[in-house]
Amino acid sequence: MxxxxxxxxxxxxxxxxxxxxxxxxxxxxxxxxxxxxxxxxxxxxxxxxxxxxxxxxxxxxxxxxxxxxxxxxxxxxxxxxxxxxxxxxxxxxxxxxxxxxxxxxxxxxxxxxxxxxxxxxxxxxxxxxxxxxxxxxxxxxxxxxxxxxxxxxxxxxxxxxxxxxxxxxxxxxxxxxxxxxxxxxxxxxxxxxxxxxxxxxxxxxxxxxxxxxxxxxxxxxxxxxxxxxxxxxxxxxxxxxxxxxxxxxxxxxxxxxxxxxxxxxxxxxxxxxxxxxxxxxxxxxxxxxxxxxxxxxxxxxxxxxxxxxxxxxxxxxxxxxxxxxxxxxxSDHAVVQSGNAPVTALSGAVEARGLHFRYGSGATVFRDFDVRLAPRETVAVVGHTGGGKSTLAKLIARAYDFQGGELLVDGRDIRGLDLLAYRRRVGVVPQHPFIFAGTLAENIAYGRPGADRADVVRAVERIGHRVWDRSMPMSLDDPLAAGGQGVSVGQRQLIALARMFVREPDILLLDEPTASVDPLTERGIQDALSRLCADRTVLVIAHRLSTIRRADRVLVLHGGEIAEQGGFGELLRRDGPFAALYATYYAHQESA
Missing domain, CATH: 1.20.1560.10 (ABC transporter type 1, transmembrane domain)
Known part of the structure; x- marks a missing residue:
């Protein structure tokens, strides 16, 4: 037996x-x-x-x-x-x-x-x-x-x-x-x-x-x-x-x-x-x-x-x-809070001090990792696969607990905050957003409990009717299938961005929302992103040159460490790790 x-x-x-x-x-x-x-x-x-x-x-x-x-x-x-x-x-x-x-x-x-x-x-x-x-x-x-x-x-x-x-x-x-x-x-x-x-x-x-x-x-x-x-x-x-x-x-x-x-x-x-x-x-x-x-x-x-x-x-x-x-x-929770301090509006200052993290019993991703995101700063994170880009975003979103060091938001330890209230102030746009069974309006309103029709319409207007009408040939009351069957990647990204306009987070985490869309849709999404990223702290895992150019600062991660950071032009002139990445992955997008 x-x-x-x-x-x-x-x-x-x-x-x-x-x-x-x-x-x-x-x-x-x-x-x-x-x-x-x-x-x-x-x-x-x-x-x-x-x-x-x-x-x-x-x-x-x-x-x-x-x-x-x-x-x-x-x-x-x-x-x-x-x-x-x-x-x-x-x-x-x-x-x-x-x-x-x-x-x-x-x-x-x-x-x-x-x-x-x-x-x-x-x-x-x-x-x-x-x-x-x-x-x-x-x-x-x-x-x-x-x-x-x-x-x-x-x-x-x-x-x-x-x-x-x-x-x-x-x-x-x-x-x-x-x-x-x-x-x-x-x-x-x-x-x-x-x-x-x-x-x-x-x-x-x-x-x-x-x-x-x-x-x-x-x-x-x-x-x-x-x-x-x-x-x-x-x-x-x-x-x-x-x-x-x-x-x-x-x-x-x-x-x-x-x-x-x-x-x-x-x-x-x-x-x-x-x-x-x-x-x-x-x-x-x-x-x-x-x-x-x-x-x-x-x-x-x-x-x-x-x-x-x-x-x-x-x-x-x-x-x-x-x-x-x-x-x-x-069963135990993977994320354990040490406190339940109230969270209202955040200025968006994020700082990691001596951060140590690994997935389960696997290899260490971060060891004594330090980084700081200033309030209302847009930071593009680039690097090879496995460098820690997505992990950093997940730790800020409090999807995982870290094993050592500190992660501070507005000077407060993230582990001492009311978890639900904190997560409501953080917006996450994954590369492949999930679509729920329901109408298009219901999927957009999912970004904030209690959102009404006016909030949904206002979100669409902020994205821009030109790109929305061209990319979304459907009404807000049209039903969508669970998982998003029949909805293109670009349409999913627009829905995800509309959710963020409804949510109005103080900290925004993006996994390159234009990575899998056509150039015409990309330009429309980039314009919407510019409006969305204004007046909030943004960490974006960047795969597109246009996204990197728009960032206030570029962070190059390699092996869980910051290999280089600075402005786009400054990093190119240094001819260091970012210049090598640019030559390998991004230069061909200049003529695209």
Whole structure:
């Protein structure tokens, strides 16, 4: 089994919770549904009493018939009324249980979704979105299914206790025979506990792996088709799917073993009770009605007891699902604030002092790194791939935490600020902006919560109707597909810039918004950028010569260090690292 589960590694943030700790946490969450629990318990008690009363009354009728008198009409009517009322109570209990479980799943999904949304960019750089989605949806629903089984089983266990007590009252010897069989049933079920928990955890992980594969395949389907890689993509999915098949088959075999074993043990116990009860009846210790009741009670006892024993294996699925959800909720944040100082307007002064940063356990990106951005200064960052350009922007955006040194904004340590308030004062325009499902106006208004139609129209006007009308042949009310299918790169960049005009950040971080657009659109976007960059601090990762020329200062990064900095013309005259970059990457744009 270990070989089969070898490819199903736990995620880095997974945790192992003991059964006691998991159950205690589940019970804490059930406190919010106390009223439903009390109502369900009362209905369970009522239906159990009525259900248990039926074989008792029937046994009395049998004894009356054996004594020569006919069955009493009132007792017969009681049996009918008890059965109908027990059914009605059971239906009401099931309705309450459905609401209770639905509320529990809703609460758990809300907490899981809130935890997923609260994670930083670093978390999603290291963990698959598909696997996280599987925890928020599949694992919470799986837990809800097992919770339903648990609540249903509780009512049957009440019946076991009640009927068992009546059997002991009729004949303690017969009751002891029944009780003696219980340790064998429960012991057999508990013997499967560890292997069942392992199989259940593997099942949840393989489902997460399948979901992640499908999610990422759909995101990259256009690339796969462009390169004719459909067969290779299907091969990857087939490999994961076959692993899923093997895991599910193994789990099915594990669960298929326990119920027949328990049924066999219950059958042997029934034979013993039947034989012993018959002997007691012959000896006169039991009447015919009491023997009938003992047999009926036995039949009603074994089913819930067997289900309770076999249920332990199924219960492990619910615990495994809950464990995965709680691990997501409890996972540590990559960005940790030391304070919660309020943030209003920022002048935009940014300074790094002795900054030290690396990604996880990877190579160090910055070591004793120093840089300063003056308020309302536009700084273009250039350099070879891996030099630290994007990392610097991500650290200022507080997408990652740094391991040493200081990063100050307006003279205050960025780690001591209210994180949400700070991020609202920082605008980020990535090279490939994401488009959400909704209208064009809704996508633009996404830049600031509460933005209205007037804000959207004003943002479009600030970009300029000439470039907007030429590049965006659609109305503000036209719908856009999730991911931006049917929207060009240039159009996405214009939408992203419009979001920033709505947002009005004090610090703006740009990953060259004109890197992938045509020259005509580039000129329009550059004009819009000039208006957007005015009166705010701007850090732009520059790939275009036009962007570098417009910057107040150029920062050349190499190997996580500042190789050179200064104005565009000044750096060219120095004939240093920037001049070499210019000759290699930018000179050809002069004639473009």
């Amino acid at each position: 270990s070989d089969l589960f070898a490819g199903l590694h736990a995620d880095a943030y997974d945790r192992v919770y003991g059964n006691r700790r998991l159950l205690a946490r589940i019970l804490r969450q059930l406190r919010a549904h106390r009223a439903g629990m009390v109502g369900s318990a009362l209905l369970v008690a009522g239906s159990v009493l009525l259900t248990a009363s039926v074989p008792i009354v029937v046994s009395r009728l049998i004894d009356q018939a054996g004594g020569g008198s006919g069955p009493g009409l009132l007792l017969c009517l009681f049996v009918v009324a008890a059965a109908v009322l027990a059914w009605a109570m059971n239906w009401a209990r099931q309705a309450i249980t459905a609401r209770l479980v639905g509320g529990m799943v809703y609460q758990l999904q809300s907490e899981a979704a809130d935890a997923a949304l609260a994670k930083d960019v670093a978390f999603y750089d290291e963990n698959s979105v598909g696997k996280v989605l599987s925890r928020v949806t599949g694992d919470t629903e799986g837990f809800g299914s097992v919770l339903t089984l648990t609540l249903n089983l509780i009512s049957q266990l009440f019946l076991v206790v009640l009927l068992g007590g009546v059997v002991f009252w009729i004949d303690p010897g017969l009751g002891l025979v029944i009780v003696a069989a219980l340790p064998f049933l429960l012991g057999t079920a508990l013997a499967f506990r560890r292997v069942a928990r392992t199989a259940a955890s593997a099942t949840r992980r393989v489902m997460a792996k399948v979901n992640a594969n499908v999610h990422e395949t759909m995101l990259g389907i256009a690339v796969a088709k462009n390169f004719g890689r459909e067969q290779a993509v299907y091969g990857d999915f087939d490999e994961v799917n076959r692993l899923s098949y093997r895991v599910y088959v193994r789990q099915g075999l594990i669960y298929a073993v326990i119920l027949p074993v328990l049924t066999l043990l219950a059958g042997l116990a029934t034979a013993v009770v039947l034989y012993q009860g018959g002997r007691f009846a012959v000896l006169g210790r039991l009447s015919a009605g009491e023997w009938y009741f003992a047999l009926q009670a036995l039949g009603m006892l074994w089913q819930p007891v067997t289900q309770a024993a076999s249920f332990w294996s199924l219960f492990q699925q619910g615990l495994a699902a809950a464990e995965r959800v709680f691990a997501l909720i409890d």
